[in-house]
Amino acid sequence: MTLLTSLPADLPWGKHQALLLLDGATVSDLPQRLKQMSPGATTVALYDCPSFTDLRDISPVLAAVQSIDEPLLQFYLQHAHEEWAVLLFSADSVHAVAQHLRKLLTVELPEGLPVFLRLADAAVARALFSSGDQRLFGPLAGVVTSDGVAADWQHHQPRLAECPDLPTPYRLSAEQNSALDQADQRRVLIELDAHLLKHFPEFHRGATVAQRWPVLEQLGAEASSLGLNSQSELFYYANVMAWLNGSPLEQHPHLNRLLHTPSLQPIGERIALAADMAHDWANQRGRP
Structure with missing residues (x-):
């Protein structure tokens, strides 16, 4: 079927x-x-x-x-x-x-x-x-x-x-509420999948969503560990990693400091700035 x-x-x-x-x-x-x-x-x-x-x-x-x-x-x-x-x-x-x-x-x-x-x-x-x-x-x-x-x-x-x-x-019930929370998180990842397919098809590979799902879950987990909780913040983080072509943040000290160093600037503002910086870096490297 x-x-x-x-x-x-x-x-x-x-x-x-x-x-x-x-x-x-x-x-x-x-x-x-x-x-x-x-x-x-x-x-x-x-x-x-x-x-x-x-x-x-x-x-x-x-x-x-x-x-x-x-x-x-x-x-x-x-x-x-x-x-x-x-x-x-x-x-x-x-x-x-x-x-x-x-x-x-x-x-x-x-x-x-x-x-x-x-x-x-x-x-x-x-x-x-x-x-x-x-x-x-x-x-x-x-x-x-x-x-x-x-x-x-x-x-x-x-x-x-x-x-x-x-x-x-x-x-x-508590069990239903937990299942609905998981459904909400799942919907966000499905929408992230569509976003990446549209804007970063060379980065987001895989013929089916099942093949792409581990990457989506990894992006969600990494974003959560940084304190990024909203859908827009997750999308910004995914943009960063796509512009960097998947290379670890540790290889980009300016971005790594921006996202990991304690700051009075809200993390939501910092991830948006990081996405712009990653975009500029990609353009300088000749990426589309």
């Missing part, structure tokens, strides 16, 4: 309604693109409710899929490795599924603080529906998530014929 061209063979096509939940924050102009690909499809924007009205333009959208051959599903398959959509199956209507999913847009951390969930993120859905809590399924007969790193699929199904009611607000 190839991730980009085929789905698992045991999915309940014809038995249950197939639905795609797509991330409007990742796919630009999502409602318009859905109309172009599947003009007659029933769609529901999850943020089309009082609590999320101001965010409707970036809402996750639930769209009914009638056939495995239709353009919308093929569009999903072409981009499944990017993990910004989830395939669902349900015997209930699109609107009933949307009402259930809206209960999970805002959940509580174990200590009770509210947080938003990106439900259309495959890694987020995987963290939730693999946790064993049957209340999460509600009207869902199956949740299919793509794993772009392993180039594989996971099919999550309820163990019970009728799932218990989902409480609102739903409170995450």
Whole structure:
């Protein structure tokens, strides 16, 4: 099975309604693109409710899929490795599924603080529906998530014929919260992968994300050890290493001092400066 061209063979096509939940924050102009690909499809924007009205333009959208051959599903398959959509199956209507999913847009951390969930993120859905809590399924007969790193699929199904009611607000367990933290970190590395492929293809080699993943994890670990915690700081650090063509910082004393010597200047400012210095060094060496 190839991730980009085929789905698992045991999915309940014809038995249950197939639905795609797509991330409007990742796919630009999502409602318009859905109309172009599947003009007659029933769609529901999850943020089309009082609590999320101001965010409707970036809402996750639930769209009914009638056939495995239709353009919308093929569009999903072409981009499944990017993990910004989830395939669902349900015997209930699109609107009933949307009402259930809206209960999970805002959940509580174990200590009770509210947080938003990106439900259309495959890694987020995987963290939730693999946790064993049957209340999460509600009207869902199956949740299919793509794993772009392993180039594989996971099919999550309820163990019970009728799932218990989902409480609102739903409170995450410590295990779920940890899994969601890992999903967030994973998403950052996937976005870093896309950044490096676009801007530094000669540095960031490997035919698949699985082959490139060890480098991404190493960059993340090295950035964290320097106290770089935000995504932008990680990207700056990756830029530094790409401009240096992977040579250790120790071979560049000016950069090494900038990043390792205690300073009143915030580390975020220093890594941005380091990226500019590494760029200048690369240009002087004749690198593109």
